Every structure is written in C-alpha cells, then in structure tokens.
Amino acid sequence: MKTPGCTSRYIKCLIIFSLSLGLIFLLGFFRMKNKNYIISKSHKELLIPSTSCRARTNVMFLKTHKTASSTILNIMFRFVERYNLTVALPAGQLVHLGYPKTFLADFVEEFQAIGQNYNIMCNHLRFNALEVQKVMAANTFYFSILRNPIHQLESSYVYYKDSVPAFRISKDVNKYLASPMKYYRPADYKQNIYARNIMWFDFGYNNNAKDNKKYIQAVLKKIERNFHLILIADYFDESMILLKHTLCWDLDDVIYFKLNSRSQDTVQTLTPESKERIKVWCSLDWKLYLHFNQSFWRRIEETIGLKELEKEVNHLRMRQKELMETCLLDQEAVGKEHIKNKALLPFQSGAANILGYNLRQDLDNRTLRTCQKMIMPELQYMSYLYAVQHPHKKRKQLGLPLLWPSFQEKMQLPAPS
Template sequence: MPCRAKTNVMFLKTHKTGSSTVLNIMFRFAEKYNLTVALPADQLFHLGYPKTFVAQFVEGFETIGQNYNIMCNHLRFNPLEVKRVMAANTFYFSILRNPIRLLESSYVYYKNYVPAFRSSRNVKEFVASPTKYYHPADYRENIYARNIMWFDFGYNNNAKDDTRYTQAVLKEIEQNFHLILIADYFYESMILLKHALCWDLDDVIYFKLNSRSQDTVQTLSPEDEERIKAWCSLDWKLYLHFNQSFWRRIEKTIGLKVLEKEVDNLRTRQKELMETCLSEQEAVRKDQIRNRAFLPFQSGAADILGYNLRQDLDNRTMRICEKMVRPELQYTSHLYAVQHPHKKRKEV
C-alpha cells in the first residue's frame, strides 16, 4: 500500500551537524505544499536558543495555536512546549555528527564567541587541557565547547557521565524522536529520511549549505581525538548509540542494496541540478559570491561557502535554483515575510 507524505514534521536543528542543509530541505518542502512553519518571533532567527524552548518563541502562537506543520529553526528541545505548538501526529527527527569532527568545526566557527575557545590558540591546544580554558562560570557562553548535542536535546552538557543517567537520557530521546540521522553519512541519511517521511527524491535533493573552505579545517592527531571523546563523552555516547540504531534502521526498513541504489540516484540528481543551476558547479568562497542575497552568515575563522547561479536560467528553473542555494537566514526572513506580511521583515 502506498504511503502518504508526512506534512507535520519537527526537526531538532543541532549545531555544526549539516543541519542548515536539512533546514533548507524542510523550508522547500513547506513552500511546495504551502505548509505553515513555526518561525521565530520578531527579529530572531532561532526559537529562543540557547534558552529552553517555550511556545511563545514562535511567531503567532497565540493566534495560530497547535496548527503549525513544520518546525526546524534552532531551539533547545523541550518536548512539552514543542507539543503545544506541533500537532499530535508530528514526526520528530534530528541529526548527530561525530563529536570529534563536530568540536573542531565548532572551534573554528565559534572561535570569537566562546570564552574557552578565545583564550586558547587553536583546537589542539584547547583539547590538550580543556579545563584550563573552560570555566564553569562561563557555562552559558561555553555551550559550544562541550557536549553541544547533549545540550541541544535539552540536557545538561556538564553533567557527570554516569551510566544510569546516560542510559536514561538515551531512552528518553528514543521515546521523543522517531528518527535520528547521522551527518557523517549524509546521503544515506537523506534516503532514510525520504522513506520515513514518504517524500519524493526531489524533496531531499540538496546543495551542501553552510560548509566552510577546507583550508580552515584544523588537523587532529589520534591523541587529540581520544581527548575529545573523553571531554565530550556525553556526546560520544549519544553518537555511538544512534549511529548503531541508524544502520539497524536502514537494514530493517530499506536494506543496504536498495540504499546503495537510491544513494546513487540522489547523487546523480544532485549533480544534474548543480549543472543546471550553478555557474561554477560547486560551492565558492565568500568573496566570490556575486549575489549578496545568497551570501551565508560568516562566523569566526571559518570561510563559509556559497553559490553563484547561472545567469541564463528561465524563470521557473531560476526559482527552483534560488531555493536550493538560499542561506538559512535569508530563507527564514523570506518565509517570515510570506507568512506574516503585516510584521516587520526580519533583517539579515
């Protein structure tokens, strides 16, 4: 029996996990089916983050109530409050990334914002003795420096790594979320998402957004990696647990053979669309982006890449391509203007 596409979906947007690309997928789907997105109120681009989420952070909640279809901007998860906004049959999913890669990415991206990062010279120096730079008094500003995924899911990122506690949290996350994707296997994640939501292949096609140039990536030794696993042990447990369930889910629902075939289809379609849309066929550095409307937010020492569209596109193709490359802040602002035309537009 053919399934029906799920249109009530909540995506917990974690940090530095490829989640901006997923947000673009969600926004495009919302536009395609004219769905209502739970957007941040007023001039904000996140749903109250890093404060724990409450329904009032959503624009129009008082009048719209529990009639939103899509929620995907950054928030710190709080299931009871999210359920006030989202319908009872909402599909919940999120994405995790290997904490080793994640911490290195966070370090470069948040270098200027996080006290623990600011006071160390580079990521190697930080992970060599994190407690030298990470002070509990600065915990609010330092969330990106330790167990950030654990924090995003609503838990204490400085909690003691106690087996009973971590097992209870993992169980709770399993109860709250229908699916957890793994950023390190992004193509596979998109195929799994497509199946879980009963969406079409074109719904999960993407151009990688908010990625940075390779020359800002800092190299880590095996010792550094072990130190990160110990320092971010809660995130490490979270990642290991859901990496296992991710592959179990694939084997149970799709099978590796079908997965491989569908990943090939996704790659092919992605390549076709990049050839259609992009003048350079790939992401370019910030100073090479011609249209400032497609310039992603820049942060820290990371050179966040973007795209240039071809100039010879017909109107219909141009609209498709623009959506594919529209950065997170610009897309949020655009949807906000469409959904709340009487409110002051969000300034990017």
C-alpha cells in the first residue's frame, strides 16, 4: 500500500524523503568533524577529564633551547594557519619575545593591556607567568619540552661556539667540562647563559643558583602549577602522541619533519667522565629533567597506556614516511651546501652545519604549499606569519640571504593583504 497523500506522487515523495535523510547525515557528519574545535570555557576544564574531546586552540608553548623545540614551533605555526588562529609574535624587528630578558607583554606585537588575547604563543622567551597571562586567554593550555642535559649541553656547545665566551675560549666540549670555571664567568651570565643550566634559565629561574634541595623542590612545584604538560625530547615521537591526546588534536596536527638539526660530523663525542661532569655542572637542569621524565611516563601510563602508545607511534612514523616520500627529493635532510632553494636555508650558527630539505619538483600547487610549510625554517616562517598577521607593519629584516618580496616569490606564498 502506498503512503497516504502520495498516491499520485509516490516516486517524488520517495526522492524527497531520501534527500532529507541525506541532509540529516551530512549535518551529523559536519557536527562530528567540527566537534574537536570547541574552545574550553574555563581554565579548570583543562584539567578535568571529559567524555567529549575538545581540541585546545589556546596554547602556550615555552620554547626551550636545543630541545627539538624548533620542530614543535613549526607544528604550532602550521596549526595556526590550518585553523586561522592568532599567534603572539615578536614586536618590531625582534625575532624572539625579548629573550634573554624576562618576558614582558610589550614584547608582543600590537599587545594592548586591555582586549587582545592570542590563541598561540610559541617563540623563544624567558618565562614570566604574570606577563604571559596578560597576553593569553584564561583557558590557555601551557606546555614545554626538556632534553637530557648530557645531550643538550653538547648541542649547545657546538651551536653557540662562536657567541658564548665560555665556549669560544675552550678547545672542545670535553676540555670545557674538565674545568668549566676556568672558562665560565657567572658575572657574564647574559653571554654565558647557554653554558650552564639553560633550561632552568628558560623557565625563568637563576641558572647559577646553588643546588639546594628545598629550593629545587619549590621550583619544581611552581613549574607543575604553571605548566599542564612537560614533554621529553629524547622520546620525541612518544611526546607527539601524548601531546595529540592531551590537546585532542589530529595526527596530522603533530606530524613533522625534524628541523634545525645538524650534521653528524659536527657532533662532539663526550667522554664518560664528561657525561658525569654535566650532571654536576648542570645539576639544576639534571634534576629538572629527572623529575619531569618520571612524570612524563607516568602521564602516558595513566592516559594512553604503553601498548596503545607503541601502536600510535608506529602510525605516526608511517604517516611521516609517507609525507617524506611525497614531499622530499632526497627523502632526508641535507647539508646547507646541498640546499637548492636558498629561501629554505636554515639559520646557521657556530660550528654546526644546520640541515635543511629539498622539495620534489613534480608537486601540484596544493601539495607544494603543504610540503613547504613542513620544511620552512623558524625565522622564515615567523617572518611570513608576521607579514600576514600585521600587513601594515614593517617587515622583519632577518639578515638571511633572502628578503621580502623575493622570499614570497621563491616560496610561491600568497602576498600579505
């Protein structure tokens, strides 16, 4: 029997009914697709488990030195562009947010004490909670990253060899560590901050403070209050999976190509004695690392579990390999002398040979843009976002072998409006 009222138009009604079901399905699809991008209503929500997954779009990343933080900055910048967010960028011709000075809100371009809050902050700064809170929204998620000080100090030594007096006047990293006070002058802390407890300094504390148990415990508790999550560079892929889960982001939001890395021939081999000396010379950083390395793995066990972590890390690496095959000519990083497009040349420092990438020549425009952003060095990306976000401001003069508009033309990027 036909449906009442549709005797003469049965087929037409059936089509309308089918279209209605299709519309309902599409509305449900878009609702599901966009459910991750609801901003939390309060700071407290960030710490309360919820059955509904809400992507965090107000995020502050404390970028520490020589800890794979440039790779995370690239992830953050791509997230800004993907979801049309605002980012707190260095004012004027600054390339850092006032570093090594303790951060002030005025270091952010167009900051106003009343009104402007940014979604993302991720450039280098020396942490100052009260001033950062002036710039960021009340429900901002705070995270940072640490690295084993043994590897971190060796990396700093090579990278800052020409600019840090304590490094410059010593022959190599092992000679420096054999007698650091022969080269290091605490009074010259602004020049020598990279030579001792640099991560402690980045979090806003005195890197020359005495190793006092009560003092260290007080600082660790304060960092735990200020930061919701501390990642570990030595377990970078695991860190990205934990970050993805914690922020409720997609896998492609945390996918990466390693940036600001150096060639193996510039790595100095530490003696066993030097490794032990770093634990003493940088004891504040060492205890900082040990504490948050433990909390990192505890957080994984409580939220993801080791079996699920392993599965997701493998998935991330497969996706990374797929993108490298799609994007990269050599499918690996190359030395500065082999980078063909000088617009993609990373900033070079000290005795390090900072690696970069060459893109394949057969990419369509959409894929080219995606691949370019994944390999874009820190300074170039910051300068580009600055020009887009502040089109009426004078563009950054980076001292690189490229300037706007040549950079814009070489990268085939849209012109700032």
